[in-house]
Amino acid sequence: MATAEATLGRQTERAPFPHASAIRITEALVGGTIFVVVLEVFLGFNLLDPALWSLYGSVFLAGIVRTLTYIALVLPVSVSIGFALGWARVSRFRALAWPATVYVEFFRGVPPLVIVIFASILGPNLFPERFQSVQLGLILGALAIGLHSASFQGEIFRAGFQSVPRGQLEAAQAIGMQPLQSMRSVVLPQALRLSLPPLSNEFAVLIKDTSLMAIISGGELFHRSQLFMDQSVLTGTGQLHWLFIVWTAVAAVYFVMTFTVTRAMRLLERKYHARGLEGISI
C-alpha cells in the first residue's frame, strides 16, 4: 500500500486533504486491533487456539480460495453486463432500451437467493447432458449473483451517462468525432467520474453476496465455515467459543477483500478526477 501511495504522489495533492488514505488505513488497523484486544483480553477468547486452527485452518484456506474464484468470475461478468445495460437504457434506439429496462426491473425485484437456486438447479437442464455436472450448477448459481448485481450496476452506469450534459456530446460531434470516438474520449470519462463511487458500493455488496452460494453448497468460505461449525458441534469435538473465533475470522476475510477492492476503486476515482469539479466540502 505504501508504494501505491508513493507512486500516486502527484494526484494525492488533488485529494481534499493530503493523507486521506493513510488516515483511512490507520483507522482500519486501529479498529481491527481494538476489536481483537476486546475479544482476546476482555472476553477471554484465544483467537489463535491451536486446537481450532489445526482442524479449521485448511477449511478456512480452501473457503477463501473458492470465494476468490467466485469473485473473479462474477465481478467482471456483472460489470460487463451492467455497463451494457446502462448504455442500452440511454440508447436512442428503443429496441435496445426497452429490453434493458425489463431486465433491470426483473432482476432488481427478485430475491437473489431465489435466482441462485433456480439457476443452479434448473439452469443445467438447458445444457446438453454431457456438460451437466455439479460444477456447472455452481457456475450458473454464481453467474446468477452476477446477473442480479448487474441490474443495480446498470442503473449506476445509466445515472453516469445521464449526468453528462448534451452539449458535451454536441461539442465532440462538432469537431468531427464519430459516435464511438465521442463515447470513448468525451462521454465515458465523465460518466465514470460519477459512476465510480456508487459502483464501489455495489462491488462491496457483490463480494459479500458470494456467500449466498452457501444455499447451494457452494463450498466458499461462508459455506465451509458453517459446515465446520455444525460438524464440530454435532460430533462434540468443538468448543462453543470456537463459534466466535470462526465467524470473526470469516468476517475479517470479507472485510479485507471488500476494503481492498474499494481502495483500488479510489485509485480509479483519482484517475477520472476533474479539477474544479470537486463539489462542496462541508
Added chain:
Amino acid sequence: MIRVERIHKHFGRLHVLRGITFDLPRGEALVIIGPSGSGKSTLLRCINLLVEPDEGKVIIDGVQVNRPDIRPEWARQQVGMVFQSFNLFTHLNALENVALGPIRVKGMAREAAEEKAKQLLARVGLAAKTQAFPAELSGGQQQRVAIARALAMDPKAILFDEPTSALDPEYIREVLDVMTALARDGMTMVVVTHEMGFASNVAQRILFMDAGMIIEEGRPEEIFGNPKHERTRAFVGKILR
C-alpha cells in the same frame, strides 16, 4: 464557400426553417440577427449537420454534404462550431481540450497536437492557462479556449452560436476581440449574435431572420440605418434603443 439552398426543418409540427437560401463567399463574416425562436441556431446547426435538414441542400466548398453517401462527421470537420454555453470537455484541461480533435479525429501525433494547441491558446491570449481545467476558468476564458478548439481542426469556416450571450458583461469584450481578429485574418464565419457593435464593425453582411425565413439582408449600415422591411425596423429599433 458555404451555400445553403431552400433549407426546411420541422420539429414535430413546428416549421422552424421555411426555405432558407444564402451564399457565403470565402473570407466573409456574416452575422445573423433576429428575435429568439426565429430559427437562427437551427440554421447554424443545419450547416454542420448537428441537425439534419428535412429538405434542401447544404453545400460546403462545392460539395453537397447532407446526402447519405457522405458521413456527417466529414462535414463537421470542415466547419468549426462555437457554442453559447462553451461546452468545453470538463474532464480535460485547456491544452487537452484543444488537442483532442487533432489527435483523435485527424490522427496527429500527441506532441505535434499539443504544440499546435499551445500556439492556438497563445493566439487567443491564454498562453498562461494551458493547464487549467474548464471549471477553473472564467466564462470569457472558456469561450476563448472553445474558439481555439474549433481552430485546431483547421476549419474552412467557423459557426458562432451566440458566443457571448452566456457571458458576464466584463468578459464579452475579450471574446469579441478574438473573433474580430479572426475575421480580420480572413476566416470565413457565420455569427449569430445580439452584439450590434460587433455586427456593424466586423460583418460584411447581415441577415435578419424571423419565423424561419430570411426577411432582409444587406450591409450593416443598410440593416441598421435604413431597414426596408417593417419587421426589421421593429427589431432593430428594439435592439438599438
